[in-house]
Amino acid sequence: xxxxxxxxxxxxxxxxxxxxxxxxxxxxxxxxxxxxxxxxxxxxxxxxxxxxxxxxxxxxxxxxxxxxxxxxxxxxxxxxxxxxxxxxxxxxxxxxxxxxxxxxxxxxxxxxxxxxxxxxxxxxxxxxxxxxxxxxxxxxxxxxxxxxxxxx
Amino acid sequence: xxxxxxxxxxxxxxxxxxxxxxxxxxxxxxxxxxxxxxxxxxxxxxxxxxxxxxxxxxxxxxxxxxxxxxxxxxxxxxxxxxxxxxxxxxxxxxxxxxxxxxxxxxxxxxxxxxxxxxxxxxxxxxxxxxxxxxxxxxxxxxxxxxxx
Numbered sequence: 672x673x674x675x676x677x678x679x680x681x682x683x684x685x686x687x688x689x690x691x692x693x694x695x696x697x698x699x700x701x702x703x704x705x706x707x708x709x710x711x712x713x714x715x716x717x718x719x720x721x722x723x724x725x726x727x728x729x730x731x732x733x734x735x736x737x738x739x740x741x742x743x744x745x746x747x748x749x750x751x752x753x754x755x756x757x758x759x760x761x762x763x764x765x766x767x768x769x770x771x772x773x774x775x776x777x778x779x780x781x782x783x784x785x786x787x788x789x790x791x792x793x794x795x796x797x798x799x800x801x802x803x804x805x806x807x808x809x810x811x812x813x814x815x816x817x818x819x820x821x822x823x
Numbered sequence: 824x825x826x827x828x829x830x831x832x833x834x835x836x837x838x839x840x841x842x843x844x845x846x847x848x849x850x851x852x853x854x855x856x857x858x859x860x861x862x863x864x865x866x867x868x869x870x871x872x873x874x875x876x877x878x879x880x881x882x883x884x885x886x887x888x889x890x891x892x893x894x895x896x897x898x899x900x901x902x903x904x905x906x907x908x909x910x911x912x913x914x915x916x917x918x919x920x921x922x923x924x925x926x927x928x929x930x931x932x933x934x935x936x937x938x939x940x941x942x943x944x945x946x947x948x949x950x951x952x953x954x955x956x957x958x959x960x961x962x963x964x965x966x967x968x969x970x971x
Contacts, residue, residue: 692932748836749843759836766834769881770931773910777930783913789833789883 685774694743698811713816717760719768719792723776725785732821733768734798739815740764765792825853831864831878848939861890868900880909895924904949
């Protein structure tokens, strides 16, 4: 399932608002995926997944590079980066995904007919930005590597 | 006079951020209670006097809407103001929680000032009489000190 351009614009606006307001970290959705030789994949990601259902339905799976996750968790919690443990990274990224998709849903479903799911997150080794059947992959730029998003 | 505040959110880090935001707001806090969902929040309310609840909506086991309905059906608890802090931002959801008796709604992501503003407004409204009888609350502002 591919997203319409308007949905992508709303998703970008939601992500920019959440990152700017809560984490003081600028991000921007790339209009197109970068060429594979410039992916610069990270060894570890925090994967955070959340879905919504109703007249509109989808699952959005974010892959935050660990270094980005550490930076925003540090800003969010007011902690030194070296003090942050994995459980805090997972919880912060789960909440980030929740806020982005909740904000996005508020933009595309003003009537409130859709129901937001409960987010889940985990630390994973590596990520391959190759879309499977029914998936679309997007990428956001950040100062701490590319934030990948799989939409299905 | 110091207030007891209950924060209900399934995210431990979000609870910590809300707690920090409230503590920085200048509102005098006596005790801070935390719950990871509505069910746990109700258990706390049965045992602890709470002045105001700050609650998420989208939580496992018992979400914020069901929690609010339980509070409003309870004769002892029904006057405790419940402020929602949630990602769910559609107008219809905000109308729904207002009709159920929520005291206020703050959309995530939020600026710290929004929490302070709403909290003071709700506490003033709910406890105006009680506060008038006590020493006025002074809250630091950018311009100086403001008494409530």
